[in-house]
């Protein structure tokens with residue numbers, strides 16, 4: 549056995565490095581319903597670019613979810629697209645847009661078409677099925693999180709990493725790897741995490757802010773959600789659900805369900821965990837999390853969604869959540885069985 553460098557990861561090409569080095573105005577975007585990786589990579593990159601002397605604007609179509617408001621810089625995020633338009637207009641040729649953690653252009657949300665039309669759009673993402681919808685694309689499915697890629701980008705350019713940026717990127721990686729548990733966690737992920745800690749990210753403080761942050765209402769909501777647990781296929785498929793009535797009863801919102809899917813996924817026999825969410829009556833969103841090699845992104849794509857092989861989602865129209873479950877089950881069973889045969 550020998551000491552070796554970190555696992556091979558795709559680094560940004562010279563075109564992307566050149567654009568980030570030379571342009572001086574950047575509008576940063578991430579996906580709607582942002583998670584820790586979306587927000588952490590957005591705010592981390594904003595901080596890094598500003599320390600490199602650039603002007604930066606960050607856009608989200610809705611306010612930052614409460615549990616991520618502790619991230620340094622979260623208060624700076626614009627929800628007014630007109631401000632972004634002004635920024636890009638005054639930047640002229642010196643401006644670029646960057647889409648972070650967006651598996652496809654639809655994930656940009658309300659203004660995706662407008663962002664796509666912008667003459668200089670960079671895409672930085674780790675979703676394996678990203679079509680490369682930008683003018684310059686860096687897609688690295690080997691990376692555990694977009695936050696990990698932002699670190700690699702900063703390092704490739706020799707840009708300074710402040711303690712605030714380190715915190716944002718550490719939060720991005722910690723959340724997208726399920727605290728360094730998921731399959732995409734590589735030796736490089738730990739190398740990056742170690743560097744982030746060296747630059748000022750505090751793992752214990754961040755773990756408390758990210759995971760040990762429940763309100764009483766949120767714990768009561770978890771009680772309600774776990775009481776819906778259903779098991780199928782010899783306890784290899786677990787299904788939980790959340791309804792609008794549960795949110796009302798516990799004075800919580802959909803933001804409070806973050807990470808709940810890890811509970812059914814934690815059952816030793818479970819290969820796929822399913823979370824059904826009643827966004828509004830007749831409008832059900834689905835999260836799928838696989839343990840092992842069942843490809844749940846293929847199932848999500850079949851129903852008009854997308855994501856990673858072991859973490860994906862889609863949205864369906866149905867009167868009742870039972871209908872959504874019944875539509876999904878045959879695909880989940882087939883997914884688990886097809887994998888078994890290959891082994």
Ligand SMILES: [Mn+2]
Nearest residue numbers: 585649694724
């Ligand atoms: Mn991500």
